[in-house]
Amino acid sequence: MPLIKNTLNCIAIAMLASAVVIAEEKPGQKSSAMSDAWLDGKAETVLLLNKNLNSFTIDTKVNNGIVTLTGEVNSDIDKRLAGELVAGIDGVKKINNELMVTDKKSISDTISSEYTDAKIATVVKTRLLLDQQIPGTKIDVSAQGGTITLKGSVKSSAQKDLAQAIAENTEDVKKVVNNLTIVK
Structure with a gap:
């Protein structure tokens, strides 16, 4: 682990040093180029x-203090995180976050899936509680x-099979794992 940290620190120092070298003013070049390279x-x-980010899939370009992020990230959260991190740098005037999300599952999809699971679990439990042939509690x-x-x-x-059938016949249920035990 220390080797990885040292390597990352060396890379970071090299990147900062290269930004300074790139930003050396040439005759006729504006001083904002140096500031942009530094940013x-x-x-x-x-x-x-x-x-949390794979920085090797994210590209940055700076023009007059405006940072444009391009490349790919895995989620909407990663896209926001990259934008927020860069926006927190002194001297950044604006962020153009053009990162593409490669993972198609968004936050709303995750919430929707969790909501559906909670709903079907509640419906199955209610149906089992209301059935007088099964000890739903x-x-x-x-x-x-x-x-x-x-x-x-x-x-x-028979009660075990009935409980499974009730669960299987509930809307949005894809599969039932029946771990019920028979106690006489």
């Missing part, structure tokens, strides 16, 4: 040192990704 080096370093119901898991105890294999 670019700082932005690259901030992204490199963040353990002794059955735990959980859901993940549309898969319902039944745990607990029933008095017969």
Whole structure:
């Protein structure tokens, strides 16, 4: 682990040094080029040192203090994180965040999936509680990704099968894992 930290620190120092070399003023060149190169080096370093981002897939360009981020990230959160990190650098006037999200699963998809799981678990549990043929209070119901898991105890294999059938016939249920035990 220390080797990785040392390597990252060396890379960061090299990037900052290269920003200064690139920014050397040439006759007729504006002093903003030096400032832009300095900001670019700082932005690259901030992204490199963040353990949640793959900085090698993110490119930065700076023009008059306006930083443009291009490349690819894995999620909407990573896109926002990169923008926020760079926006926090002194001298950055504006961020153009043009990063492309390669993972198609967004935050709203995750929330929607969790909501659906909670809904179907509740519906299955309610149906089991309302059925007079099954001891619904002794059955735990959980859901993940549309898969319902039944745990607990029933008095017969017929009750076990009925509980599974009720779960399988509930809307949005993709699969049922029946871990019910028979206790006489």
